[in-house]
Amino acid sequence: xxxxxxxxxxxxxxxxxxxxxxxxxxxxxxxxxxxxxxxxxxxxxxxxxxxxxxxxxxxxxxxxxxxxxxxxxxxxxxxxxxxxxxxxxxxxxxxxxxxxxxxxxxxxxxxxxxxxxxxxxxxxxxxxxxxxxxxxxxxxxxxxxxxxxxxxxxxxxxxxxxxxxxxxxxxxxxxxxxxxxxxxxxxxxxxxxxxxxxxxxxxxxxxxxxxxxxxxxxxxxxxxxxxxxxxxxxxxxxxxxxxxxxxxxxxxxxxxxxxxxxxxxxxxxxxxxxxxxx
Numbered sequence: 338x339x340x341x342x343x344x345x346x347x348x349x350x351x352x353x354x355x356x357x358x359x360x361x362x363x364x365x366x367x368x369x370x371x372x373x374x375x376x377x378x379x380x381x382x383x384x385x386x387x388x389x390x391x392x393x394x395x396x397x398x399x400x401x402x403x404x405x406x407x408x409x410x411x412x413x414x415x416x417x418x419x420x421x422x423x424x425x426x427x428x429x430x431x432x433x434x435x436x437x438x439x440x441x442x443x444x445x446x447x448x449x450x451x452x453x454x455x456x457x458x459x460x461x462x463x464x465x466x467x468x469x470x471x472x473x474x475x476x477x478x479x480x481x482x483x484x485x486x487x488x489x490x491x492x493x494x495x496x497x498x499x500x501x502x503x504x505x506x507x508x509x510x511x512x513x514x515x516x517x518x519x520x521x522x523x524x525x526x527x528x529x530x531x532x533x534x535x536x537x538x539x540x541x542x543x544x545x546x547x548x549x550x551x552x553x554x555x556x557x558x559x560x561x562x563x564x565x566x567x568x569x570x571x572x573x574x575x576x577x578x579x580x581x582x583x584x585x586x587x588x589x590x591x592x593x594x595x596x597x598x599x600x601x602x603x604x605x606x607x608x609x610x611x612x613x614x615x
Contacts, residue, residue, distance in 0.1 A: 354422045356386035356543060357407065357511065362416035364402050376402050378569040380416070382562065387541040391554035394564030395606065400547045401515060407545060408432050408513050420511065430458045433504035437516045439496040441488045448484040451475060451503045458507040474506040475499075477536060494525035498532070505536065514546035518553070527586070530556060538583060551602045554578075555595060556586055563605050574605060 359382040366374045377399040384390055392400050405411040406418050409428035418425045420432070441450050451471045459467060475484055478498040488496055497517055504512055517533075518526040530553060537544060548554050554561045558578050565573040576598060580589045589595050 355383045356388075356421060357384040358382070358417075358419045359403070359407070360417045360419065362403075362406065362413040362418060364399065364406070364411070365414040375569040376567060378571055380571055382572060382575075384543060384545070386543055389537060389544045389546070389557055389559045390562060391546050391548050391558035391560075392562045392564065393548055393551065393554055393602070393606070394570070395566055395610070397567040398564040398570040399567055400564060404434075404513050404515060404545055404547060407511065408434050410434075430507050431510040432513060433507060433509040433511070434513045434515065435497075435500045435504050435517050437519050439488070439493075439500045441496060441499055443488045446485050446487055447475065447480060447491070447499050448472075450488070450499055451506050454503050455506050470506055471502075474502040477505070477539070478502045478532060492525075493521055494529060497521065497529060501533065501536070505540065505542075508540075509542060511543045511545065514544065516547050516549065519549065526553075531586075533557065534584065551599055551606075554602075555580075555598055556584060556589070561602065563602065566610050573610060576602060 359380055362377060362380045363375065364377040366376065368374055380399075380403065392403065394400055402411065406413055407420075407425065409425050409432060412426065425432075442453070445453070448471055451474060452467060455462075455467045455470050459470075462470075472481070472484070475481055478501055480495060480498055480502065483491060483495060488499070491499075501517070518529055521529065534557060546554075546557065555578055561576040561578060562572055563574045563576065565571050578598065579594065580592075
């Protein structure tokens, strides 16, 4: 495990520069009466290509703010976020976001919701090529038989699968997940966690995922980034998850190491950085 002030021990990329770098980032908002509110302060994080990173922390610790700066929806007040050496200044198809609320267009079919993104990113491809990309990715998330249904006609778990397929269909470099399974029941949640790992093992894009679920993070992530409380939140500690891949949930939960890591994360969140109102 490493703290925010220590050197991270994750193996370095063979390329000359890290894949994604959050470099001394602070996010400060001006308030109406002339005061300022600091959401994040001096945040530093290096992510290697193909890593699966989970970010956890109490409400108000700036998790979404941090990922919004990676997606390009927001820019740092101080510092810089770089992807493959280039500063991130705006959203782009190399970074796709999957929200907890799905963000599907209810009047369009499952197929058309995914096709919309593919068509925008690949205007030079033929309609047949774009349709094939859509069908492949819907099949990848187990929705080949639901392509003509509309969002109101499918379950919450299926809607989230559509959102994941839509994001992956444009082949992003970075997949950003903002509590994608938070609103789902426990069984559907576990099923989609398994599905997400299969998809990630298939294409190995870099994943940054916000979660409030320690067990979810331990099952999915290579590293767990644990945030201190806001205002002026920072990365308090980075936990490395040692379990080999592919992962078997039952097997890793039977190991003493799993509960050692789980208890350490619980101690961080509920003792060292307990939240007064959460």
